[in-house]
Amino acid sequence: MSILEMKVPSPGESITEVEIATWLVKDGDYVEKDQAIAEVDSDKATLELPAEASGIITLKAEEGDAVAVGQVVCLIDTAAAKPEGGAPAAEAPKAAPAAEAPKAAPAPAQPAATYATGSASxxxxxxxxxxxxxxxxxxxxxxxxxxxxxxAINAVPSFGTPTGGARNISRKKMSMLRRKVAERLVEAKNTTAMLTTFNEVNLTEVNKLRSQYKEAFKAKHGVSLGYMSFFTKAVTRALQLFPDVNSMIDGQEQLNFDFIDISVAVSGPKGLMVPVVRNAELLSFRGVEADIKRLATRARDGQITVDEMTGGTFTITNGGVFGSMLSTPIINPPQSGILGMHNIIERPVAVNGQVVIAPMMYIALSYDHRIIDGRESVGFLVAVKEALENPMELLLDNNPTKAFEL
Known part of the structure; x- marks a missing residue:
């Protein structure tokens, strides 16, 4: 017999333990090398644990257990032969003759209803x-x-309180990722001087460009020309104009970056995830859309890695996809700013002295007032608004064919 001890690999720097979220195999199963045998949660992501060899597996941890990096979680008997076909089912024991069931006691006789039943004195x-x-x-x-x-004295009038309905309460343990998200959100509220400023954007010009070029863009690049690329380009431009919004506090020092890594909040099967688009200031519209699609797909499929979710300098979150009209997003620490997008509503607005119906969106910037002053925060949000309301000049340099790489 040759036994391989499978230990928890390190999923990333500074992570010392993970949690067994789900075993994908049962104790005694035959597994193939590189087959996914478990899903493990770290405080940053959910990762698959592949088998290091083929053989019969013996589990050494339960679902929900917190296990240290380097701890043995299962054994694989690599000398075991692969079973041919399905394992034979165990023969069911012959059932003993059923004992005669005792006769139920007769139910007490119910009093017969009479003219007096339900009548009151x-x-x-x-x-x-x-x-x-x-x-x-x-x-x-x-x-x-x-x-x-x-x-009659003891009778209580009914006020329409429902009765007879299910009133069950279930309880389940929060995943390590969800617990970490909760800790970080509370940390952001408790340790930053968070303030939110708002503005609104007329997306008429963005919609015109999308309508005109989206078919050619998708045919050429295989991805849609969405709002996220316009917002990401507008944000990177605004961050270059107001670099303090792209900085963060480290102890008593301020860290400034000459690059812009945009964290994009996406909803995954395990909850909120924030993968990072690296050097977004260097990406084209096609590059932004392709990278966001790739990261969102990996997050949805549970394949996102810790490295892909670490190190952003600014965050964009889009609650509008769920119908949110207005919100105050919470900073993603240790970052100092987050931009919230919301749903697009057609409503009457004044344009050049005329009332017109326009596609409007409220945008919100939450920022750490310890490091970002009102001038920078308001100026940043106005710069985002200006770029989105005049994208041809400020984002496409008056050359959409070149900007969209058509």
Whole structure:
């Protein structure tokens, strides 16, 4: 017999333990080399654990267990032969003759209903009328089911409270990733001087460009020309104009970056995930759309890695895809700023002295007031608004064919 001890690999720097989220195999199963045998949660991502060899597996940890990096979680008997076909089912034991079931005791006889059943005595009727309760809604304890004065006194009027419905409560352990997200959100609220400023954007010009070029863009690049590329380009431009928004606090020092790594909040099967688009300031519209699609797909499929979710300098979150009209997004620490996008609503606005119907979106910037002043925060948000309302000049350099690489 040759036994391989499988230990928890390190999923990333600074991670010392993970949690067994789900075993994908059962104890005693035959597994193939590189087959996914478990999903493990770290405080940053959910990762698959592949088998290091083929053989019969023996599990050494339970689902929900927190295990240290380097700890043995299963054994693989690499000398075991692969079973041919399905494993034979165990022969079911022959059932013993069933003992004769004891006869149930006869149910007590119910009193026969009479003319008195559900009727109230004169004194009881007076009390029930004062309470606005029908005699038929009260169970009588008198002879033949008659409602007595005492029954009427004890009767409680119904105020429409539902009865008989399910009132179950279930409890489950939060995943390590969800617990870490919760800790970080509370940390951001408690340790930063967070403030939110708002503005609104008229997306008429963005919609015109998307309508005109989206078909050619998708045919050429295989990805859609969405709003995220316009917003990402507008944000990178604004961050270059107001670099303090792209900085963060480290102890008593301010860290400034000459690159822009945009964290993009996406909803995955395990909850909120924030993969990072690296050097977004260097990417074209096609590059932004392709990278966001790749990261969102990996997050949705549970394949995102810790490295892909680490190191952003600014975050964009789009609650509009879920129908949010306005919100105050929470900073993603240790970053100092996050931009919230919301849903697009057609509403009347004044344009050049005329009331027109336009596709409008509220945008929100939450920022750490310890490091970003009002001038930078408001100026940043205005710069985003200007770029989105005049994208031809400020984002495409008046050359959409070149900007969209068509």
């Amino acid at each position: 004169p004194a009881a009727k007076k009390i029930l009328d004062e309470k606005n309760i029908a005699a038929t809604d009260v169970k009588g304890t008198g002879k033949d089911g008659r409602v007595t004065k005492e029954d």
